[in-house]
Amino acid sequence: MNTELKKKTRNSEITRAHILETAFYEIYRQGFQGISIDKIIKNTNVTKGAFFHYFRTKNDLGYAIVDETLREIIQERWIRPLAAYKNPLQGILKRFKRLIDEWADENVPLGCPLNNLTQEMSAVDPIFREKLQAVMLMWIEETEKYLKKAQADGYLKQSVNTRALAEFIVTTQEAAFAMTKTMNDRRMLASIYNSLKVYLESKSAAKS
């Protein structure tokens, strides 16, 4: 009892989450192959013994970040907010726009963490590939669900292949951040957003 208030000097959940969070930011900035366990434990104020108590290898840490951190980020940023919109097409565009507006200047040269890790690691390690692919697949499939809903509710032309459109939308969103990172210029975000908007409007049904 009293699991919430008692101040423990040890708490496995918190320690593990703390390592994951720190490692996530390090990897986001330097890449997975660019960071070392020594750096992570230094920034976490956790000893090597503790680190290897939670993660058997450096790769295992990476896998956990994909399965937990990255998956959650995609869900939170791109999927769950769509539920609030009556017109999913509008929802997709509005959410994209908001993410752009709220994208911190310091993140402009850093890009999308999922894309970064994917481009770096999926060709290097098959387990990374599989896990990163699974996250991306989820993103596409969840997007398609909303496109189908849009079609059912008369917001999207019946002729549209929802899978292909979902792939194109997710690709464009990912690409927007990638190109913004490359050019180090946040105007790329607005430019690509507008192009996607025009494209989606050409696919939307007359209703509203």
Next chain:
Amino acid sequence: MNTELKKKTRNSEITRAHILETAFYEIYRQGFQGISIDKIIKNTNVTKGAFFHYFRTKNDLGYAIVDETLREIIQERWIRPLAAYKNPLQGILKRFKRLIDEWADENVPLGCPLNNLTQEMSAVDPIFREKLQAVMLMWIEETEKYLKKAQADGYLKQSVNTRALAEFIVTTQEAAFAMTKTMNDRRMLASIYNSLKVYLESKSAAKS
């Protein structure tokens, strides 16, 4: 004289080019931070002394690959072929299609070398950033030149912002290979190509 036929045991141009080529493929497969100089010289059959005779540091090797290898690849694959087409919009689509058709299966999980290196290194090292950005800028600007030509010749609607369209085209092309790599499925290429085709056709002027 007789600089072509004499078989020299030493040839600085060839040796340097050989190192660059080998390193390019290693980096394409493992990433820049994932390779070591020892690996490169092993696969090149060049000694460490020779390597450091040509490149002062590992980073300098990377810079040379961006400035020379990657720049040339973009020129050869995406820019120069466009000169052969009367209608640049058609040229862009046809070239894209051909690259897709000829994209080797083994390259599907590897993606675009420019994008790989950019996503990995531009946040890590400012000189990488600057050089990679310059290559991408060239790609966009050269593409825009052809869009302007298309506009002048009546193939592209006058209302179109050529810079924004060039950015969108290059972004989509890069993104197509990135997503194909992520999903490890070459059908992504065709899917995204078709979306781009539809989009470009909506921007093309009536003339043919």
Next chain:
DNA sequence: AACATTACATACCAATTAGTATGTTGTCAA
């Protein structure tokens, strides 16, 4: 209160890393 177990801590290690120091040997111009 005793105990087993989990959650850490410390010290170490072999391998790999980028880079250097110090050579030797082709090549070419004078």
Next chain:
DNA sequence: TTGACAACATACTAATTGGTATGTAATGTT
């Protein structure tokens, strides 16, 4: 032909790497 320099070759090094061996102390359970 010789000398100067470029084009390599070999052996080394200090730092860093991921990971282990072996501890100790906090915690929940009986």
